[in-house]
Amino acid sequence: MPEAKIVIGENGESRLENFYTPLPEAKREIRRRWNDKKLRKKLEEFLGGDIPDIFKEEPKSIFARHVISLNYELYHFLKICKCSEMDYGFIEYTKDKFTSANSSKYHLCRLFFHDGNSKKGERIINGLKVVNITEADGKIIDSLRTNWNEKIVDFHHRLLCIAVPDINSRIFDVSFWEKRKGRSIKNFYKYYLALFVCYGILFENFLLNEEEIDFTKNVAVPTFQKIEKYFGIKPLIVRMLPKNTEEKLFWFHYHGFLKPLIKNMIKIKK
Numbered sequence: 001m002p003e004a005k006i007v008i009g010e011n012g013e014s015r016l017e018n019f020y021t022p023l024p025e026a027k028r029e030i031r032r033r034w035n036d037k038k039l040r041k042k043l044e045e046f047l048g049g050d051i052p053d054i055f056k057e058e059p060k061s062i063f064a065r066h067v068i069s070l071n072y073e074l075y076h077f078l079k080i081c082k083c084s085e086m087d088y089g090f091i092e093y094t095k096d097k098f099t100s101a102n103s104s105k106y107h108l109c110r111l112f113f114h115d116g117n118s119k120k121g122e123r124i125i126n127g128l129k130v131v132n133i134t135e136a137d138g139k140i141i142d143s144l145r146t147n148w149n150e151k152i153v154d155f156h157h158r159l160l161c162i163a164v165p166d167i168n169s170r171i172f173d174v175s176f177w178e179k180r181k182g183r184s185i186k187n188f189y190k191y192y193l194a195l196f197v198c199y200g201i202l203f204e205n206f207l208l209n210e211e212e213i214d215f216t217k218n219v220a221v222p223t224f225q226k227i228e229k230y231f232g233i234k235p236l237i238v239r240m241l242p243k244n245t246e247e248k249l250f251w252f253h254y255h256g257f258l259k260p261l262i263k264n265m266i267k268i269k270k
Helices: 023-034 037-046 072-084 103-109 152-160 175-180 185-197 213-231 258-269
Strands: 005-008 014-017 060-065 088-092 110-117 123-129 171-173 200-204 237-239
Touching (some): 005 213, 014 213, 023 072, 023 200, 037 213, 060 072, 072 088, 103 152, 110 258, 123 258, 152 258, 171 175, 185 200, 185 213
Parallel strands (some): 060 088
Antiparallel strands (some): 110 123
């Protein structure tokens, strides 16, 4: 079985090899694994019977972020699920600490809107700061409040309801599950990635840029290797964003039509 690893190409560019599973293959494989009683039992024992509710009824396509928000990345995930006719769910980790150095966390507190294109064809981007970022650094994410005193998690969930009306039944916060599985990120990730052996498909991009290389190299890849060795099959991870744009901050931006809706939401809460 080819081992998942980071390799250096001829052009000197790092890439993940034997890590992602193509979507058509992942769809076939998850159904086969879900119905494999022996595999299910082995995984249940590995997890100590502690299986998140979101996975108990049927396998799902999963999108995971600290807080799920209605940005371009989320729309892209929903489009994939619709086209592939797959049920989906969301995983959050709201008890993590906020740091403005993390791009995905930063963009929860300062929203950037795509307001069309200039005459030269360049994107017109306008920002809206919804949280005092300087004061937010170091605090737990779900304790953060917007400038109009609404919990940041509630604000993003209200926004998300525009596209996903039944959002509350589709979100699982792993914060307390993570505590039960151990405070070490490596220990938690061992159980987290194991969920995608037969309970669901993770849609994600593990980056090799300066911001993410340490996590991908020292946590994601070695944990993936251990899970694959233990179960004899790899976790099902589908590359969600196209490789040539996966590092673009564009994915954290928002459709321009949401800006007046958000401003109206703010007025109502005030």
